Amino acid sequence: MAQIEWNETKLSVGVLMFDTEHKRLISIINKLxxxxxxxxxxxxxxxxxxxxxxYTKTHFTHEERVMKQHNYPGLEVQLKEHKGFVDKIVGMERDLASGKAMLSLSVSNFVSAWIQNHIMKTDKASTKFLNAKGGK
Ligand SMILES: [Fe+2]
Incomplete structure (x- = not known):
């Protein structure tokens, strides 16, 4: 997979501060x-x-806090996906540090596909709810 290019239609979740954070996440993924x-x-x-x-932890914590504040009914799904992703990248870091694994492009491919999929499906579903409530 090539670098992720920001695409408003595809990736904007309609909440400016989350878009800004997602753009920063994407730029780190591109750097990786x-x-x-x-x-x-x-x-x-x-x-x-x-x-x-x-930065992923900071961003996820922020999203989760806003969703909790607005009693988002899909919070559990978000929490589960967020935790799964953090566990996975922390595991990669551990494997790299212990010399158990060499990082390869499959790592950045996974991270890049995961984040785009998560934004397009899970995040868009939650921001649709948040925007309907008029709260950010
Ligand atoms: Fe999320």
Whole structure:
């Protein structure tokens, strides 16, 4: 998979602050993808992965807080997907650090496909609800 290009129709969830955060997530994912493609060493890749993990956690926490505030009925699905993704990327970081695995393009491909799928399906469903409530 190539780099993710922001596409308003495809990726905007209609809530400006989440779009802004998603754009930042995407730029980190693109950085990870580029580092892999350029065959950067594990140290560089581990650093970008760390950045991705940290920012993903910040963003997910923010989304979850807003959804809780508005009693979003699909919260459980969001929590489950978020946790699954964080566990997965933290696992990748661990495998990389322990030398158990070399990161390859399949990692950035997975991350890139996951985030786009999650935004288009799960996030859009929740922001549709939030926007209907008139709250952000
Ligand atoms: Fe989400």
């Amino acid at each position: 993808d580029e580092a892999m493609r350029q065959g950067k060493g594990n140290a560089v890749i581990a650093q970008v992965l760390k950045e991705l993990i940290n």
